[in-house]
Amino acid sequence: MSDIANATSTRQPASPDLSPVARPANAEPWKRKDRAQVVGVSLSAILPALFTWFFGSTLALDATVAVVAIFLPLQLVASAAMGIRIFGRRGIAESLLITATVLLSLMVSVLLLSVLWSVISAGAQTISWTFLGQNNVYISPTTSLEYGGVGHSIIGTLLIVGLTTLVTVPFGIAIAVYLTETRGKARGAIRVLIQAMSGLPSVVAGLFVYSALIATGITQYAGWAGSLALLPLMLPTVARIAEEALRLVPAEYRNGALALGAPAYRAFLQVTLPAAKTGIITAVLLGIARIIGETAPLLLTTFAANNTSFNLFSGSMSSLPTYLYQYISNGNDTSTQRAWGAALVVLILVGILFTTARVFGRAKKTTSKSLTKAKSPRKAN
Amino acid sequence: MAQSKNAAATENGVSGARRQLVTKPFSRADKIFYRTSSVAAYIAVSIVALILIFLLVRAWPALEKQGLNFVFGSTWDSTPEKAIFQIGPMLWGSLLVSLIGLVIAVPMALAVAYFIEFMANKRIAKVATVLIDLLAALPSVVIGLWGMVVFSPIAAHWSELLNQTLGWIPIFANDTENFIGSPFIAGWIVAVMIVPIIASVSREIFSQIDRDLINGSLALGAGKASTFFRVILPTSGGGVVGGILLGLGRALGETVAIFFVLNLVFDINWGQIIAPKGGSVASMILAKFGEATAEELNALMASGLVLFIVTLLVNWLAAAIVAKAQPWRK
Numbered sequence: 001m002s003d004i005a006n007a008t009s010t011r012q013p014a015s016p017d018l019s020p021v022a023r024p025a026n027a028e029p030w031k032r033k034d035r036a037q038v039v040g041v042s043l044s045a046i047l048p049a050l051f052t053w054f055f056g057s058t059l060a061l062d063a064t065v066a067v068v069a070i071f072l073p074l075q076l077v078a079s080a081a082m083g084i085r086i087f088g089r090r091g092i093a094e095s096l097l098i099t100a101t102v103l104l105s106l107m108v109s110v111l112l113l114s115v116l117w118s119v120i121s122a123g124a125q126t127i128s129w130t131f132l133g134q135n136n137v138y139i140s141p142t143t144s145l146e147y148g149g150v151g152h153s154i155i156g157t158l159l160i161v162g163l164t165t166l167v168t169v170p171f172g173i174a175i176a177v178y179l180t181e182t183r184g185k186a187r188g189a190i191r192v193l194i195q196a197m198s199g200l201p202s203v204v205a206g207l208f209v210y211s212a213l214i215a216t217g218i219t220q221y222a223g224w225a226g227s228l229a230l231l232p233l234m235l236p237t238v239a240r241i242a243e244e245a246l247r248l249v250p251a252e253y254r255n256g257a258l259a260l261g262a263p264a265y266r267a268f269l270q271v272t273l274p275a276a277k278t279g280i281i282t283a284v285l286l287g288i289a290r291i292i293g294e295t296a297p298l299l300l301t302t303f304a305a306n307n308t309s310f311n312l313f314s315g316s317m318s319s320l321p322t323y324l325y326q327y328i329s330n331g332n333d334t335s336t337q338r339a340w341g342a343a344l345v346v347l348i349l350v351g352i353l354f355t356t357a358r359v360f361g362r363a364k365k366t367t368s369k370s371l372t373k374a375k376s377p378r379k380a381n
Numbered sequence: 382m383a384q385s386k387n388a389a390a391t392e393n394g395v396s397g398a399r400r401q402l403v404t405k406p407f408s409r410a411d412k413i414f415y416r417t418s419s420v421a422a423y424i425a426v427s428i429v430a431l432i433l434i435f436l437l438v439r440a441w442p443a444l445e446k447q448g449l450n451f452v453f454g455s456t457w458d459s460t461p462e463k464a465i466f467q468i469g470p471m472l473w474g475s476l477l478v479s480l481i482g483l484v485i486a487v488p489m490a491l492a493v494a495y496f497i498e499f500m501a502n503k504r505i506a507k508v509a510t511v512l513i514d515l516l517a518a519l520p521s522v523v524i525g526l527w528g529m530v531v532f533s534p535i536a537a538h539w540s541e542l543l544n545q546t547l548g549w550i551p552i553f554a555n556d557t558e559n560f561i562g563s564p565f566i567a568g569w570i571v572a573v574m575i576v577p578i579i580a581s582v583s584r585e586i587f588s589q590i591d592r593d594l595i596n597g598s599l600a601l602g603a604g605k606a607s608t609f610f611r612v613i614l615p616t617s618g619g620g621v622v623g624g625i626l627l628g629l630g631r632a633l634g635e636t637v638a639i640f641f642v643l644n645l646v647f648d649i650n651w652g653q654i655i656a657p658k659g660g661s662v663a664s665m666i667l668a669k670f671g672e673a674t675a676e677e678l679n680a681l682m683a684s685g686l687v688l689f690i691v692t693l694l695v696n697w698l699a700a701a702i703v704a705k706a707q708p709w710r711k
Contacts, residue, residue, distance in 0.1 A: 064539055093606035101500060104492030105509075108580075111573050112516045118531045119523060174421030182415055188704075190422045195700035197429060199627060201634025201692055203663045207685040208432045211439045215678070232428055239425070264406060265414035286518075293520020296636040296667055321637075324522050328529065328641060336530060343523045350518050358511065 037086060044082040048074035075099060116347075123344025126337050132345070136306040136318065141330040150342050152308040153323040156223065157349075159312050160302065160319055161292055163227040164234055169284055171231075172238030179239075180246040181254075181268060191243075198236035205229045206300030214301065223312035226302035226319070230291045238287040245279020246272060278360045285357035289350050295321035320346050432689065440683035443676070451683060457647045459677045466680030470649045472687065474564065474660020478639065479632035481568025481654060482575060487625060489572070490579035495609065497580075498587040510584070517577035525638035528570040533642055536566045540655035555656045562644030564659040570638050575628035582624030586617040586706060620706030626699030630692045636663040662688045 048071055056066035076099065083095030131149035139148035175194065179187055209229040213219050249272050257267035273280070303316035304326050320342055327339040406412050443466055444451055454467030493513060497506045537560035544560070547553045555563075590613060598608045614621070639661045645668060646658035666681050666688075673681060 062538075062542075064542055087604065090604050090607075094604045097606040097609060098500070100488075101492045101496050104489045105496045108489050108493055108516075108576055109512065111576075112512060114531065115516075115519060115524065115527045115573070118527050171421055171424070174418045175425055178418040178422040182418055184419050184422065186422065190426065192697065192700045192704055193426060193429065195703070196693060196696040197425070199630035199634065199692055199696035199699075200432075201636065201663055201685075201688055203636045203666050204432065204436070204634070204685045204689045204692075207666065207682060208435055211682055212431070212435045215439065232432070235425065235428075263408050263414075264411045268414070289518045293522055295520070295522040296663070299667065300670060321520065321522050324526065325637065328522075328526050339526055343526055346520055346523060350520065354515060354518055 040082055040085060044078040048078050075103075119340065119343045119347050122337070122340035123347070126341030127344055131338075131341055135308045136323070139306070141327075141332055141335045143334070145334065145337060148338075150320060150323055150345055152305070153318045153320045153342065154345065155308060155310065156302070156305075156317045156319040157292065157321075159310070160223050160226045160230070160298070160317065161288060163224060163312055164230040164291060165284065165288055167227070168231055168234045168238055168287065172235055172283070172287070173242050173280065175235075175239040176242035176246050177268065179243045181264070181272070194236045194239050197232060198240070200232055200236075202233055202294050203296040203300070205232050206297030208232075209297070210300045220314065221301065221303040221316040222314055223302055223309075223317040226298045226317065227312070229297035229301045230294060233294060233297070234287045234291045237290045238283050241283035241286055242276075242280050245276040245283060248279060249275045281360045282357045285353045285360070289353040289357070292349055292353070293321055293346050295325050298322050299325060320349075429693075433686070436682050436686040436689065440679060440686045443679040443683040444686075447680075451680075452687060455647055455649055457680075459674050461674065461676075464674075464676050466677065466683075468662060468665070468680075468684050468687065470647050471645070471660035471662045471665045471684070473649055473651075474643075474645075475633050475662045475688075477650070477652070477654070478564050478567045478571055478643070478659060478661055479629055481564055482571030482632045483625065483629060485568060486572035486576045486579060486628060490576045490624075490628075491583060491621070493576070493580040494583035494587055497584050499605075499609075510581075513577045513580050516573070517581070519574075521574060521635060521638040524570060524574060525641040528566070528573075528638060529641040532569065533561050533566055536569055537561050537563075540565055544655060552652045552654050554653050557657060559657045560655060562642065562657040562659070563655045564643065564650065565654045567639050567643040567659060567661070568654070570642050571632045571635055574635060574638065575631050578631055579621075579624045579628045582627060582703065583617070583621050586620030586624070587613065590616055617706070619702055623699045623701075623703035623706060626695055626702065630696040630699060633695065634663055634688065634692050635661070636667055640664040640667050 051074060052066050052071040055061065055070060056063065061070075076096065079095040079099040080092045083091030083093075085091070087094055126145060128145075128149075130146065132154070133151045134147065134149040135152035136148055136150075175190070178184055179191055184190075206229045209225050213225050213228070214221065219225055253271050253275055254267055257271040258264065262270070298319050299322055302319065302322065304322040305316045305318040309315055309317050324339050324342045324346070327335040327342065330336075406415050447454065447465070447467060450467055452467075452472060453469050454465070455469040456465045456467050458465045493509070497509045497513075501509060540555070540560040540563060543553050544555050548555075594612055594616060595608060598612045599605075603611070643659050643661060643664060644657045645660055645665055647660070648658065650656060650658045650660070662684050666684055669677065669681055
């Protein structure tokens with residue numbers, strides 16, 4: 001740009017000045033912030049809370065009463081007043097919408113943080129290498145926390161969920177293939193059915209496997225029955241996210257492979273599937289996260305056990321959720337402590353799966369962006 | 382098929398200008414590939430059918446004996462001579478708890494969706510999305526533990542205050558001194574579990590609204606509030622309703638978390654939401670399953686069947702509405 005300007009100036013010394021005009025003072029009026037306005041909004045956001053805190057603590061009011069009787073009315077009046085000051089009368093609705101949105105969102109985060117904080121703070125007191133490594137044999141509800149733990153449950157959860165994953169992932173991907181790669185007539189109906197299946201009550205899945213396998217005498221309580229009960233719960237998650245992943249692969253890739261003479265199955269296995277790899281991994285991880293804490297189906301199909309068992313195909317098996325259930329139901333303090341510990345273990349497992357899925361998900365986004373970049377020039381032609 | 386279309390086209394005098402290319406798998410490997418995927422899809426359908434059939438077969442004795450009273454009656458007695466199994470209070474309890482859950486969850490979920498989509502800057506929106514996904518991934522047994530140990534005392538305190546100040550309204554009446562184990566508390570627990578579902582569906586629907594509509598409304602001088610209530614909500618209404626129904630389906634099927642915070646009583650609680658008696662079909666199945674007699678087991682299967690049919694209908698409706706509201710997915 002400056003080169004061009006130089007070139008013209010050397011040719012014509014008397015050229016008009018091309019340097020940018022100074023920005024007028026009233027440019028971009030929407031970005032201008034009235035200082036009084038900023039102060040007012042900040043005050044209306046802070047003062048009600050401060051006032052409530054002050055009166056609540058001096059009058060020793062109950063926290064709930066203070067929030068409902070002092071904070072909410074004050075905050076609403078303050079917001080409405082600021083709304084009127086800035087926008088006139090219609091500002092009332094405006095400011096109330098913003099206040100309600102912020103307060104309700106805060107409420108959600110308080111609930112979430114409360115769950116996380118209670119699990120982490122109470123679980124951290126329980127968790128230790130013995131707790132992670134030992135099993136529950138010879139442990140009564142009142143045994144001190146120095147003995148016994150969730151080792152057998154961790155093994156059970158890994159085995160049961162592992163078997164479910166082995167079966168469900170190819171199955172779910174095949175459904176995703178049906179939904180994206182074929183021109184089958186039932187695609188719309190099956191998509192809706194898969195979505196509807198994701199709301200299958202977990203206890204019903206357990207009842208189904210119980211009535212089909214255990215009540216008919218095909219097997220006793222066993223790990224593989226639990227895996228089977230988890231299958232219909234995991235399947236919709238895997239199928240739906242894998243479908244999204246396959247859909248992100250541009251049609252040009254498939255068409256290119258087919259035009260080069262590849263049969264459809266090789267085009268899928270060697271071109272489409274690798275291109276959607278990260279998305280599929282996300283599908284698997286989120287599917288596992290969906291079922292790792294399922295309790296009801298496992299209670300009905302694997303039951304609970306105290307000993308460590310590696311055999312998925314006979315004998316009841318413990319898993320983290322059933323261990324949790326067992327100890328929550330006991331009701332005394334030591335048992336609740338154990339339950340918090342097991343809850344923290346479950347939370348850590350979910351957290352690991354979740355972070356890994358996030359990392360892969362981010363990778364997916366960059367690839368899809370680069371794909372669209374690669375695609376756009378051709379579209380312009 | 383392609384040939385017949387061509388023939389029709391030439392008959393109409395449009396000489397093959399719109400010839401449609403239809404490819405069909407011809408090699409054996411391709412046929413296997415396509416066949417496998419469609420078989421998998423049909424197996425998914427048959428799993429749902431199988432669940433229905435197995436539960437129906439096992440539940441038939443109980444259903445045959447009780448008839449319609451199974452759903453509407455309110456006695457559950459497993460003594461062998463005069464066994465009566467009816468789930469009226471549990472079914473109504475499930476509905477009541479889910480409704481309370483929805484009343485609490487819908488405003489929170491819509492607020493979160495609106496906050497993420499229209500108010501927060503990109504970085505905060507990203508963090509909030511992750512947090513909402515995390516909330517969705519929390520196992521229900523963990524929420525149940527938190528609900529029983531941490532949340533129940535707090536909510537019981539709220540209920541007590543409600544009872545003291547608004548006790549003259551029938552729904553806030555409570556004759557007992559006990560406020561733990563009420564449908565109100567169970568409703569809050571359910572709300573914690575369905576907020577992320579409703580919020581993520583609504584957020585996605587909000588994000589797909591044509592920006593020109595919103596900008597047009599703002600340019601015409603409408604404020605944020607009227608834009609939200611008159612433009613955003615009406616255009617995304619279908620999808621949001623679908624999301625709410627998905628949440629309802631989840632709430633109806635919630636088992637373990639409710640089991641720990643609700644007092645199951647076989648006596649219909651029509652609407653005293655802070656009285657310590659309520660019901661939930663799913664939790665009742667869990668509670669009775671351990672020591673059920675053979676006949677009782679059939680009744681539990683029948684309860685599972687009723688629950689499954691109700692949730693399947695709700696979810697089917699929800700999925701159809703969401704699919705219709707998201708035409709870009711086709």
